[in-house]
Amino acid sequence: MPQAPDPITRNLWHVVAATDELPIGLVETTLLLDTRLALTRGSDGEPVVWLRTDEENGDEIDADSVLERLPVRTAYGYTWTCLGTPDAELFPIPEFAEPDRVNMSCGSIGIHVSAPRAVENFLDMGHFPYVHTDILGSEPHTEVKEYDVEVSEERDEVLATKCRFIQPMAAKSAVGAMEVEYVYRVPHPFCSVLYKSCPEDETRRDVIGIFLQPMTEERCRAHLLQSMIDSTSTITDLRRFQQTIFGQDKPILENQYPKKLPLDPRSETPIRADKSAIAYRRWLSQKGITYGVIPQAS
Amino acid sequence: MPLSLSDPNWYPIASSEDLPFRHVYQGQLLGRELAVWRADDGNVNVWENRCLHRGVRLSIGINEGQELKCQYHGWRYANQSAGCTYIPAHPADAPARRIENRKYPIREAFGLIWSAANDDQAYAPFPGSDGHDWFALRPMPVNATPEDVVAGLARLAPDDEPADLLPALVVRVGGVTWFVQPVDAGRAVIRGLLPEKPADELATLRHYNELLTKLRDRLERAAARKPAPEPLQPVFEKVSADLSTMPDIAVPRGNTLTVVVKRKWQSADGVIGFELADRDGKHLPTFQPGAHIDVHLPNGLVRQYSLTNGPGDLSRYVIGVKAESASKGGSKVLVETVREGDLLQISEPRNNFPLRRDATRTVLIAGGIGITPLLSMARFLDKSSLPYELHYFTRNDESAAFSSELGVLHGHVERHAGLARDAIRAKVAAVMGPYQFANHVYICGPGAMLEMVQQVAADLGWPDEAVHFEYFQNDKVIDSSSAFDVELARSAMTLHVPAGKTILETMREAGLTVPSSCEQGACGTCLTTVMEGEVDHQDVYLNKTEKASNTCMMTCVSRAKSDRLVLDI
Numbered sequence: 001m002p003q004a005p006d007p008i009t010r011n012l013w014h015v016v017a018a019t020d021e022l023p024i025g026l027v028e029t030t031l032l033l034d035t036r037l038a039l040t041r042g043s044d045g046e047p048v049v050w051l052r053t054d055e056e057n058g059d060e061i062d063a064d065s066v067l068e069r070l071p072v073r074t075a076y077g078y079t080w081t082c083l084g085t086p087d088a089e090l091f092p093i094p095e096f097a098e099p100d101r102v103n104m105s106c107g108s109i110g111i112h113v114s115a116p117r118a119v120e121n122f123l124d125m126g127h128f129p130y131v132h133t134d135i136l137g138s139e140p141h142t143e144v145k146e147y148d149v150e151v152s153e154e155r156d157e158v159l160a161t162k163c164r165f166i167q168p169m170a171a172k173s174a175v176g177a178m179e180v181e182y183v184y185r186v187p188h189p190f191c192s193v194l195y196k197s198c199p200e201d202e203t204r205r206d207v208i209g210i211f212l213q214p215m216t217e218e219r220c221r222a223h224l225l226q227s228m229i230d231s232t233s234t235i236t237d238l239r240r241f242q243q244t245i246f247g248q249d250k251p252i253l254e255n256q257y258p259k260k261l262p263l264d265p266r267s268e269t270p271i272r273a274d275k276s277a278i279a280y281r282r283w284l285s286q287k288g289i290t291y292g293v294i295p296q297a298s
Numbered sequence: 299m300p301l302s303l304s305d306p307n308w309y310p311i312a313s314s315e316d317l318p319f320r321h322v323y324q325g326q327l328l329g330r331e332l333a334v335w336r337a338d339d340g341n342v343n344v345w346e347n348r349c350l351h352r353g354v355r356l357s358i359g360i361n362e363g364q365e366l367k368c369q370y371h372g373w374r375y376a377n378q379s380a381g382c383t384y385i386p387a388h389p390a391d392a393p394a395r396r397i398e399n400r401k402y403p404i405r406e407a408f409g410l411i412w413s414a415a416n417d418d419q420a421y422a423p424f425p426g427s428d429g430h431d432w433f434a435l436r437p438m439p440v441n442a443t444p445e446d447v448v449a450g451l452a453r454l455a456p457d458d459e460p461a462d463l464l465p466a467l468v469v470r471v472g473g474v475t476w477f478v479q480p481v482d483a484g485r486a487v488i489r490g491l492l493p494e495k496p497a498d499e500l501a502t503l504r505h506y507n508e509l510l511t512k513l514r515d516r517l518e519r520a521a522a523r524k525p526a527p528e529p530l531q532p533v534f535e536k537v538s539a540d541l542s543t544m545p546d547i548a549v550p551r552g553n554t555l556t557v558v559v560k561r562k563w564q565s566a567d568g569v570i571g572f573e574l575a576d577r578d579g580k581h582l583p584t585f586q587p588g589a590h591i592d593v594h595l596p597n598g599l600v601r602q603y604s605l606t607n608g609p610g611d612l613s614r615y616v617i618g619v620k621a622e623s624a625s626k627g628g629s630k631v632l633v634e635t636v637r638e639g640d641l642l643q644i645s646e647p648r649n650n651f652p653l654r655r656d657a658t659r660t661v662l663i664a665g666g667i668g669i670t671p672l673l674s675m676a677r678f679l680d681k682s683s684l685p686y687e688l689h690y691f692t693r694n695d696e697s698a699a700f701s702s703e704l705g706v707l708h709g710h711v712e713r714h715a716g717l718a719r720d721a722i723r724a725k726v727a728a729v730m731g732p733y734q735f736a737n738h739v740y741i742c743g744p745g746a747m748l749e750m751v752q753q754v755a756a757d758l759g760w761p762d763e764a765v766h767f768e769y770f771q772n773d774k775v776i777d778s779s780s781a782f783d784v785e786l787a788r789s790a791m792t793l794h795v796p797a798g799k800t801i802l803e804t805m806r807e808a809g810l811t812v813p814s815s816c817e818q819g820a821c822g823t824c825l826t827t828v829m830e831g832e833v834d835h836q837d838v839y840l841n842k843t844e845k846a847s848n849t850c851m852m853t854c855v856s857r858a859k860s861d862r863l864v865l866d867i
Binding site: 126127130131139251252255256257258262265267268269270 | 372388538541
């Protein structure tokens with residue numbers, strides 16, 4: 001029997017699907033926090049989510065006939081729902097609303113690991129040369145330079161700034177290795193947003209979001225958002241790039257043990273490069289999250 | 299009898315054939331996953347299948363020959379000790395803390411690899427193993443409890459000649475000895491041995507394969523009718539508290555260990571080689587390229603010598619000692635009085651001269667006996683196929699040490715014998731060339747050469763952080779003009795240190811016995827933990843990061859910047 005999620009997790013908004021990809025008038029099924037869900041979109045295009053009973057994937061359904069509905073919110077191109085009492089707001093990504101950006105969902109990838117492990121991997125720069133060889137990093141340039149991490153009390157999020165790394169192919173226009181600067185936000189226990197220097201406009205930054213859908217404590221789906229200043233690449237190019245990256249992460253993450261993220265500082269061996277991961281683990285611990293993690297024994 | 303996580307028995311966990319060149323084999327014993335790999339020197343390692351950093355399986359790692367490299371962040375672990383030798387995210391740091399993976403006992407015998415869940419029981423060959431040329435059959439995995447598998451094997455015996463059941467899940471049926479490897483509560487592997495090599499190997503292997511396949515089908519059909527047993531729940535051991543606190547730097551007061559001088563030989567004119575090994579044949583502690591050990595000499599002095607060893611080579615330490623007549627009784631004692639078979643006290647390896655492995659070009663410049671740490675570095679770079687050049691300057695051909703060791707390297711190794719000072723300088727300048735991004739140079743040699751190379755590097759535009767060297771002597775002028783108080787926390791005593799006197803001297807005058815050796819801030823013997831106050835470091839023992847941590851100091855030369863220091867004495 002799966003354990004019931006902690007109240008914090010239960011009351012969070014969770015991503016369940018890319019809204020555009022939800023078929024109108026057909027059922028799609030998924031799993032959230034060990035709970036079976038059914039989803040569809042009405043003829044008005046609005047997503048509807050409910051607790052699944054005997055519906056099967058692909059069944060025809062009239063969204064109006066669904067009376068017992070879960071709360072729904074659409075944001076950043078995705079459909080979000082909540083199994084408890086949701087907060088009024090979802091975390092902000094102000095850049096998403098800028099008119100000249102290309103916003104796109106880059107697909108959803110199932111990973112047999114806990115959602116917090118996937119978040120931590122997203123925050124990690126040290127693996128670039130080894131896992132994303134010749135794309136996000138390459139040997140011998142393996143150094144993770146000192147960066148800053150803080151937990152913003154006011155916004156209740158983990159913030160890592162001045163993260164720098166030498167990348168061989170930071171952007172399509174890049175010639176030779178260049179140092180890129182990243183800012184990472186963790187505004188939600190299972191979501192993270194990355195800001196990356198933009199090759200087309202020095203004053204602005206490309207935004208990449210990763211939203212994890214915790215299906216069970218040890219399984220998740222990673223949903224990707226890109227919000228780019230890029231006037232040349234096609235959507236297919238940009239999607240393919242992100243899917244390559246996540247395709248490289250998947251086999252590594254699925255070989256990580258334990259699959260749940262251990263919050264006891266003595267369960268693994270952090271180094272200075274892992275400052276953001278340490279802050280993230282502490283933040284989860286302080287919030288009282290127990291879903292998908294191994295809590296610190298008190 | 300249910301399986302126990304703390305079962306002390308030895309079981310076969312793999313066939314020798316499962317460990318081909320540079321492979322990492324994934325095994326399992328009593329619920330614990332294992333990463334099993336053979337190093338190029340033949341040694342087989344059985345480790346917990348999990349990198350200590352982020353828990354990724356080591357069985358998907360890369361066997362680099364003498365080190366295993368994790369796929370996720372490229373951490374490297376040494377053959378034998380499973381100690382971490384390199385963390386690529388911090389290429390300029392020596393992993394100062396002892397990060398060591400959990401390892402299990404190992405023995406290779408009868409074409410099988412044997413291991414146990416713990417060290418409680420010494421390995422003993424199975425009864426009746428003597429006097430045969432054993433032949434290993436192909437293993438057969440079975441999804442059934444190990445107990446049921448043993449019973450199934452026993453039923454293979456004819457009624458008039460019952461099977462022999464031996465301890466540790468061994469069954470003897472006719473001429474075959476069957477071993478059942480308890481993988482987990484509901485899974486086992488059958489491994490069989492024949493006492494002699496059969497005439498027709500293939501036919502024999504096929505015969506037993508068919509026999510075991512039928513047995514497996516029967517056992518798995520029976521197991522499917524029973525409730526599946528609860529898998530064993532091994533726990534991952536916690537790392538030590540000092541490893542879990544991230545950035546703090548603690549300088550360990552290294553333990554001393556006793557080694558035996560296995561071999562002493564003339565490596566070149568004026569250079570004596572010493573091979574030091576554990577008395578009981580165990581492996582020595584992990585080291586990193588550039589590391590040195592303190593050798594406690596029979597006359598009470600302590601001297602530092604760099605290790606020349608390559609990666610994962612922990613069966614012995616090899617050092618080179620210069621037999622110079624002018625030596626002040628340090629090296630001289632080693633050269634003249636220490637013999638093969640003598641015991642010596644040495645410290646654990648320490649590294650003030652770490653090798654970055656993130657360079658696009660590495661230049662190693664050795665002068666005379668300075669070849670020792672650079673030989674170690676060259677061997678590490680060589681094994682990882684990283685580009686490097688080694689330039690070895692000697693007085694003449696006869697004084698070039700470790701020739702055979704240098705001869706087997708694949709990189710660019712150049713010897714320069716008998717060059718005059720100006721010619722050396724010109725050669726060094728030509729070799730280094732103008733600075734380029736991610737180039738690094740490492741120098742070890744006489745003081746004058748060190749200064750010369752630093753000067754040449756500066757002239758060619760090389761930044762300080764790309765020029766690496768190490769001091770074994772403190773040639774700096776010690777500034778002893780400050781005056782301050784030291785509070786000795788454990789001795790409950792406050793002393794005033796006047797200008798012109800060291801902390802060490804002041805403590806001795808107050809009647810304290812404090813260990814020291816070189817008294818010039820080079821050997822590390824008087825290392826002391828600092829609890830409060832700001833240290834004015836004047837030694838050459840601590841590295842930059844250690845100095846910046848302000849947690850420790852050398853009381854023989856270093857002083858206080860603040861009015862008061864609190865020491866853990």
